[in-house]
Amino acid sequence: MLLPRRLLLLVSSVCLGASAQDRSQSVFVASSGPKCCDALRAKLPSIVFARGTPEYNTRLSTYYLLQQQELSPTCTVRPSSASEVSLIVKIAKDSQCPFAVASGGHMAWKGSSNIDEGFVVDLRGMNQIDVSTEDQTVKLGPGSLWQEVYKVMAPYNVSTIGARLNAVGVAGYLLGGGISFASVDKGFGADSVYNYEAVLSDGRIVEANKETNPDLFWALKLAGTNYAIVTRFDMYTYHSPTLWGTLSVYPSTSPTTSELFAEFEKYAHDEKNRKDMKAVFLSYSNGIDLTMTAQTNLDSTPLASMSSAEPIMHLEKVGTTHDVVDEVISNAAESTARTAWHVLTTKADTDFFMDLYAMGKTIFESLKDRKGLTRTFNFQVFQKSFIEGAVHGPTYNALKRSNDDLVCIVNFNAWEDPADDAAMKEATDALGDWAEAEARKRGILDDFIYLNYASERQPVYERSVTPEDLDKMREIQAKYDSDGTFEKLWKGGFKIPKKGGGALAGATHHDEL
Ligand SMILES: Cc1cc2nc3c(=O)[nH]c(=O)nc-3n(C[C@H](O)[C@H](O)[C@H](O)COP(=O)(O)OP(=O)(O)OC[C@H]3O[C@@H](n4cnc5c(N)ncnc54)[C@H](O)[C@@H]3O)c2cc1C
């Protein structure tokens, strides 16, 4: 649930053309790519796809980030079972082939789930969705999209803690946490996973749950690309015939934003209404400042508007999770974007939120006329009850240190011209650095960096788990990826930093492109 951009563009009645997707500019250097794709082809001839084939092209087109679409793997390989994934891992290891793994392709930084040269393990074919009404569970293939998951669950009157926009993938979302409509009560999506099936770097297919490989079970709840390729997620569902959901867009006047953030702060400290989700967006697009709210209620009870102002645009529905996501919430998003993200966590503090928005204006002042610029801040809440829901995962000990309700602030800036990539990224990073420093100065910064919204330069593991838990993660990694195959060959995603890198040393451990 992130991008009000499409709505904003509608509101400002400006139709911007599609972004250029010129892949011909990539420069190819001699690499192990062709050798590796040949090795894959020798054993799995029918599921390896070369550059330019339709299968390869549709994989690229599913990446949310246009900068990711523009990378060019030598081939893609599309397994349909855990044993095929196992074989792929063994081939990668034998031939020392770099690879990336892609589920829904929605991670928001270049190189997070795609690769130049090397190959992509395309998990779209592993899209099983098996609902069991008896034990209130669902077994999900890693390549399923949440849109399909909700659709299949709807006739059973159940839902689960999944993404709030259609095309986000099951695997990436669940391996970085997962914030959803019921998170205030049940924590992250990962907290509803009771069993994983996963392929280790030696090719073994293992289960991880409370009884079997419990250490891996714990670590997979903030997995990044460190331990295993998950081939099945078994999750709890909850009864949910329908929910109520709305998106409202308002002009950003100061009475409106004060009123709305007063409501938001109240919600941030409210643990009683565990059926409600409220999020606020502040946006700038085409010369206009707008505010948007998203609200849902799991009992299908409409909530009052967060502002008394007349909305410029309002979408509202009571329906299944699938229909509310599809018809209301997903309307807020572009299906692809040229964008850069940054995330931080603070205490609930409206003055800081407004100052942050103002600083965004200042930092982007010289870029404000760049084509298609849309700047957005999204505010979501980790209430204490949310944090208690995350008790089974590695972030719990870190999150509960604050003993307070916390706000997750994502800044995402979108633009259209690839020529603006560097300037936009630099401005996004500068704004992120300012935000961190300023929040720290005001005593409201929390160390937590939400993996799923983080940029590649943010030190997710150093900051989002305690030092003791990070050591524990290192041991688990050494046990399950014992010869460092994944550490070395699996590109993209967030990597556990080497010991001695320093707690705030910055994220130099990931793969920069
Ligand atoms: C429009 C939009 C809406 C979003 N909405 C939400 C939301 O409501 N709540 C929320 O919490 N987050 C949300 N997100 C963030 C989202 O959870 C992350 O971007 C997530 O990583 C996407 O998962 P994916 O499978 O689509 O991504 P991918 O890019 O395919 O994968 C992400 C990472 O996971 C790794 N990976 C993929 N499959 C596997 C596997 N089977 N085993 C091991 N590693 C694997 C990849 O290598 C990569 O590093 C949203 C993002 C966008 C762009």
Ligand SMILES: *[C@@H]1O[C@H](CO)[C@@H](O)[C@H](O)[C@H]1NC(C)=O
């Ligand atoms: C789902 O709920 C609807 C309406 O509440 C009901 O008519 C239907 O029988 C339910 N379906 C199942 C499978 O429980």
